Amino acid sequence: MNTLATQFIHQQQTHTHLARRRSGGRRRKPMPRRDEPKHRINDFIRVPEVRLVGDNLEEISEIAGKTIETGVYDTRDVKHWAREIGSDLVEISGKADPPVCRIMDYSKFIYDQKKKEKEIKAKAVKTVIKEIRFGPNTDDHDFNFKLRHARGFLEEGSKIKAYVHFRGRAIVFKDRGELLLLRFINELADLGAAEELPRMEGRRMNVIIAPLKKK
Secondary structure, eight states, rough: OHHHHHHHHHHHHHHHHHHHHHHTSSOOOOOOOOOOOOOOOOGGGOSSSSEEOOOOOHHHHHHSSSOOSEEEHHHHHHHHHHHHHHHEEEETTTTSOOOOEEEHHHHHHHHHHHHHHHHHHHHSSOOOOOEEEEEETHHHHHHHHHHHHHHEEEETTEEEEEEEEOOGGGGGGGGHHHHHHHHHHHTTTTEEEEESEEEEEEEEEEEEEEEOOOO
């Protein structure tokens, strides 16, 4: 290797080293964010007083040695009662003055919440949209073939996006495409209904057909 090449490589290495030193060396990977708790609990509740609510006030009364009803209490006393029954003091509404709190098993509370969320997601009906494509010159055989598929989709609860695609000069046959989609809607009237009349979007004429609600 000649002297000039050696000098060039040395200069490049020196620049790289200096650049790393300026930037603090190797780039550190960003630390992943931890999910913040949804509620303040126990010693994270630092206000002097809280409004205590709940359906276990009778049990808390036994621990406190006096009748405890819904109302405002010294936070230190309420924390003590929570520890005595092996539960947590949980802030339900931090924006209230004073904050509204309950004494409960926080771990069980979070578990039950997540369980309910999963049940809601499981019951949520996901809308599936099936696409059916036509050309402006679709013949009866092809039309009926696609019609049979469409009936099956609607029976299983899926929506249908039917469209006529116009290529090149075929765009002049928009009226023909509209009549084809109107006929398609009419043939499916016992199972579904169009959300709106066919309309043009670019070089396509579209219509969405939704299944009829079962009685």
